[in-house]
Amino acid sequence: MALLKERLLDLYYKMVLIREFEEVMDIYAKNGTIPGFVHLGIGQEASQAGIVDALKETDYKYPDHRGHGVSILCGTDRKLVMAEIFGKGTGINGGRGGSMHINDIKVRNMGFNGIQGSTTVTALGTAFASVYKGNKDVSVIFMGDGTLGEGACHESINMAATWKLPVLYCVINNQYAISTHYRESHPQKQLATWADGYGVPNEVVDGNDVEAVVEATERAVERARNGDGPTLIEYMTYRWQGHFAGDPAAYRPDEELQEWKNKCPVKRTKARLLDVHGFPEKILSDIEKKVVDEVQSMLKFCLESPEPDTKEALKHVYAGFGEEI
Amino acid sequence: MSMRKISFGKAINEALHQEMERDDSVFIIGEDVAKMGGDFGVTRGIWQKWPDRAKDTALSESAIIGLASGAAVCGLRPVAELMFADFIGVAFDQLVNNAAKLRYMFNGEVSCPMVVRAPTGSGIRTAYHHSQSVEPWFMNVPGLVIVAPSTPYEAKGLLIASIRNEDPVIFLEHKSFYSIKGDVPEESYEVELFKAEVKREGRDVTIVATMSMVALAEKAAEKLAEEGISVEIIDPRTLFPLDKDTINRSVAKTGRLVIAQEGPKVMGFGAEIAAMVVEDVFEYLKAPVKRVTTMDVPIPFSPVLEDYVVPTDVDITEACKAVVEF
Ligand SMILES: Cc1ncc(C[n+]2csc(CCOP(=O)(O)OP(=O)(O)O)c2C)c(N)n1
Ligand SMILES: [Mg+2]
Numbered sequence: 001m002a003l004l005k006e007r008l009l010d011l012y013y014k015m016v017l018i019r020e021f022e023e024v025m026d027i028y029a030k031n032g033t034i035p036g037f038v039h040l041g042i043g044q045e046a047s048q049a050g051i052v053d054a055l056k057e058t059d060y061k062y063p064d065h066r067g068h069g070v071s072i073l074c075g076t077d078r079k080l081v082m083a084e085i086f087g088k089g090t091g092i093n094g095g096r097g098g099s100m101h102i103n104d105i106k107v108r109n110m111g112f113n114g115i116q117g118s119t120t121v122t123a124l125g126t127a128f129a130s131v132y133k134g135n136k137d138v139s140v141i142f143m144g145d146g147t148l149g150e151g152a153c154h155e156s157i158n159m160a161a162t163w164k165l166p167v168l169y170c171v172i173n174n175q176y177a178i179s180t181h182y183r184e185s186h187p188q189k190q191l192a193t194w195a196d197g198y199g200v201p202n203e204v205v206d207g208n209d210v211e212a213v214v215e216a217t218e219r220a221v222e223r224a225r226n227g228d229g230p231t232l233i234e235y236m237t238y239r240w241q242g243h244f245a246g247d248p249a250a251y252r253p254d255e256e257l258q259e260w261k262n263k264c265p266v267k268r269t270k271a272r273l274l275d276v277h278g279f280p281e282k283i284l285s286d287i288e289k290k291v292v293d294e295v296q297s298m299l300k301f302c303l304e305s306p307e308p309d310t311k312e313a314l315k316h317v318y319a320g321f322g323e324e325i
Numbered sequence: 326m327s328m329r330k331i332s333f334g335k336a337i338n339e340a341l342h343q344e345m346e347r348d349d350s351v352f353i354i355g356e357d358v359a360k361m362g363g364d365f366g367v368t369r370g371i372w373q374k375w376p377d378r379a380k381d382t383a384l385s386e387s388a389i390i391g392l393a394s395g396a397a398v399c400g401l402r403p404v405a406e407l408m409f410a411d412f413i414g415v416a417f418d419q420l421v422n423n424a425a426k427l428r429y430m431f432n433g434e435v436s437c438p439m440v441v442r443a444p445t446g447s448g449i450r451t452a453y454h455h456s457q458s459v460e461p462w463f464m465n466v467p468g469l470v471i472v473a474p475s476t477p478y479e480a481k482g483l484l485i486a487s488i489r490n491e492d493p494v495i496f497l498e499h500k501s502f503y504s505i506k507g508d509v510p511e512e513s514y515e516v517e518l519f520k521a522e523v524k525r526e527g528r529d530v531t532i533v534a535t536m537s538m539v540a541l542a543e544k545a546a547e548k549l550a551e552e553g554i555s556v557e558i559i560d561p562r563t564l565f566p567l568d569k570d571t572i573n574r575s576v577a578k579t580g581r582l583v584i585a586q587e588g589p590k591v592m593g594f595g596a597e598i599a600a601m602v603v604e605d606v607f608e609y610l611k612a613p614v615k616r617v618t619t620m621d622v623p624i625p626f627s628p629v630l631e632d633y634v635v636p637t638d639v640d641i642t643e644a645c646k647a648v649v650e651f
Contacts, residue, residue: 035450035628087450087627098452098626114454115414116384149383150415177384179361185383251361310633313625 003211005277011053011210012269013287015045018069019266020295021078025068025085025099028299029245034086038099041069043240046265047172049073050213051140051235054221060126060139062110062119064172065100066239070142075107079298089308090301096312108137117150119143120169124156127165136225138166146177148191157230161198164229168220169195171232172207174239179251192234200230207235208265211272237265326510334367334503336477337442340484341368341404343513345375348402351488352378354389355406355442364408365444365503386416390441394424394493397439402488409451410443410459410497417462424493425468436491440484446537446587447635448501453623456631458588460535463495464565464597470494471564472518475539477507479562482516490518499536519563521571527557530581530645533572533598534560538585538617538636545641554649564594572598573605580611581648585641590618612651615644 003011022040029038041048048069055061063070068085072078076092084091085099092104103111110126113119123139130137147153148171160167171191175181188194195202201223205216213235220231238260242249249257273279331339344351352375353359353368359379362369372379382389386407393403407413413420420441427437447456463469472487472494474480480498487494524539525546534542539560546556557575561567576582582602584595595616602614620634 036626037451037455087629089627091627095627095630096452096623096625098450100454101452101626114452115412117415146384149385151385151387152415178357178364180357180381180383184381307629308625308627310629313630313634314620314622317622 003214005273005279008211008269008277009273009279009283011049011214012273012284013291014049014053014073015210015266015269016288016291017072017294018045018048020291021072021082022068024295024299026241026245028086034099036098038085038245039066039243040241040245041066041239043260043265044172044174044207044237045069046210046213046269047170047207047235047237050210051142051170051217054214054217055138055140057107058135058137059221060108060110060123060137062123062139062141063102063112064142064144064147065112065114066144066172067102067112067142068099071102071104071109074104074109076104076109078294079301082298083302083305086302086305087308088302088305089312090305094312095308116147117143117152120150120156121152123167124159124165127160127167128163130166136166138168138221138224140168140170142170142172144177145171145173145175145182145191146180146185148194149177149185157195157198157200157232160230161200164227166224166227167230168217168224169230169232170217171234172237173234174237176239176243176252178243190234192232195232200232202232202234204234204236207237208263208268210265210269326512326514328508328510330506331477331509332504332506333477333480333498334365336481336509337367337484337498338369339509340481340488341371342374344485344488345371345378347513350400351402351404352380353404353406354380354382354393356382356384356408358406363406365500367442367498367503368406386412387419390416390419390424393439393441394419394427394437397424397437397493398427398435402438404440404442404488407441407443409455410445411454411457413443413459413462420469420493420495421463421466425466428492429468437493438491440487440494440496442496442498444500445497446499446501447619447624447631448537450626450628450631452626456624458586458619460497460564461588461593464594468492470518470566471497473497473536473562473564475499475536475560475562477505477509479516481509482514483518483562485513486515486518489515497536501537516562519566519568521559521561521568523571523575524558524560525556527555527579529555529579529649530583531557531559531572531575531579532583532585532641532645534558534585535564535587535594537587538641541636541638542585542641544638545645548638548642549645554645556645567601569601569605573602576602577606577609580609582610582614583617583641583644583648584614585617585636587635588619589621590616591621593618612648615648617641617644
């Protein structure tokens with residue numbers, strides 16, 4: 001069942017937005033303006049946009065370290081997300097977190113814990129609270145193929161399955177964990193089957209087909225909301241950049257990258273909008289232009305934003321204490 | 326010995342190559358350590374020479390450290406890499422409740438000669454989960470050896486000594502050091518474990534400094550020398566078990582102590598040194614002990630914030646002046 005064409009058009013906008021946002025982040029990471037490590041989601045736009053689109057704002061979202069794309073779609077003012085990546089005082093977390101830690105409780109973006117696998121068990125808590133309080137919010141974990149190696153993942157799925165907690169494990173299989181291919185670090189052919197051992201329903205989805213992503217995610221979210229417990233979905237995709245901006249990614253064959261570039265999720269959606277839904281080219285190119293302007297205006301905001309006030313470093317360690325402990 | 330200038334990272338790499346060559350029981354294990362040669366490039370070239378003795382793993386720190394300790398009991402000498410020291414949280418049980426206690430649990434009949442290499446400390450703008458100074462997490466665990474080099478020379482010699490040591494070693498590599506160059510002999514050599522080094526001799530005040538703080542202490546000492554204050558700098562190098570004598574003797578001589586460490590002040594490395602000196606050589610102290618440390622907060626991301634919470638050479642200079650003028 002295909003998505004309504006208006007929804008697909010909106011998803012196209014969101015995917016183009018992620019692409020443009022990340023390309024600009026790539027430039028500013030490589031030229032040294034953005035400090036630290038920046039993990040880009042270029043190539044994975046369909047999975048990122050599609051999953052978020054299947055959720056409600058009140059669902060608990062746990063983006064991973066490659067989480068800019070998810071974080072700009074959760075409802076936070078996007079320029080504040082970008083400002084956080086720049087480490088500016090105007091950032092959503094005042095510059096304390098940076099690219100890896102874009103957290104916004106107001107939209108239930110639960111943020112990323114730099115320790116891989118960690119959010120899989122934290123999410124049990126938000127899922128438990130949903131059940132406890134009798135609401136139907138789902139806890140949705142974005143995680144990489146590599147992250148599935150962490151022991152915490154086993155503890156999480158075991159408990160979620162036993163207690164039928166409303167948890168959704170979104171395994172974004174982009175083939176690699178840094179230099180290590182998933183076939184070299186896991187025995188399963190498809191990681192989705194990992195959930196079989198826990199009796200958790202699972203499926204493999206083409207992670208570059210945004211419609212398939214939305215549909216599979218909606219089915220899983222529905223199950224969770226109905227009290228039928230967790231689901232694991234494996235979204236097959238590929239990251240075009242290295243592990244972080246500037247990583248030459250010498251560990252993978254060029255042909256493989258090229259093969260996946262040919263499966264570009266953005267182009268693919270565009271083709272559907274043009275060929276199947278008959279949108280005129282102009283509507284799509286207007287979206288693309290609008291996105292460029294939108295990202296440029298965020299960028300301007302970031303570049304003009306002040307550095308954080310140093311005293312900000314001392315805030316928010318404890319409730320009820322002043323700046324100095 | 327033939328000296329040349331190589332980087333801290335290269336010095337560690339060379340130590341690994343030479344120990345792998347010397348002893349068949351040495352192997353490396355960790356995430357991306359084999360084919361790629363490590364996230365910081367420290368294990369380059371090992372897998373190419375010894376494909377069966379260099380293991381890339383899944384993201385599974387508990388399994389990495391657990392496997393290392395089990396293999397060590399069987400006489401192998403694993404050198405495990407944690408990509409960042411902070412990730413030890415995931416494998417804490419294996420290190421603290423297993424590896425550290427094996428000898429004790431088996432009446433001394435079992436050894437666990439393993440090394441866990443762990444990039445530690447702040448300064449590369451990676452925020453609170455990739456910048457912590459983890460040494461005090463382990464200093465409270467008898468059975469572990471904590472090694473913390475501050476030069477390429479020490480990095481090579483201390484790693485070789487650590488691999489040959491019979492007990493589990495946490496080998497801390499300050500991540501701001503990797504590209505810093507220094508004189509390192511080409512040959513294999515050991516720098517003695519459990520032995521502090523007097524980096525600079527002086528009369529008026531002792532600075533005990535670790536890792537990134539050693540260079541800052543040296544800068545402070547130069548500055549203070551211009552003002553007529555003579556500084557002695559001690560780098561413990563093995564943080565635990567500690568070379569108490571070298572520190573106590575120095576403090577008995579100068580009568581004043583400043584400790585410079587990265588990481589929060591509360592219950593840090595400096596707290597132990599201060600307590601030891603007060604217990605052992607109190608009668609020689611002419612002034613209260615001072616600690617220069619990171620502030621008691623998580624490490625923030627923004628360079629402006631990170632630089633604000635981490636100590637500088639000026640902080641060390643001021644602390645020294647304060648104890649001298651007391
Ligand atoms: C506990 C822990 N171990 C290791 C790391 C370092 N690390 C960060 S991302 C990463 C690879 C993750 O691969 P995957 O889960 O497939 O996500 P991808 O980067 O491909 O999006 C590693 C090893 C970490 N942050 N935390
Ligand atoms: Mg991956």
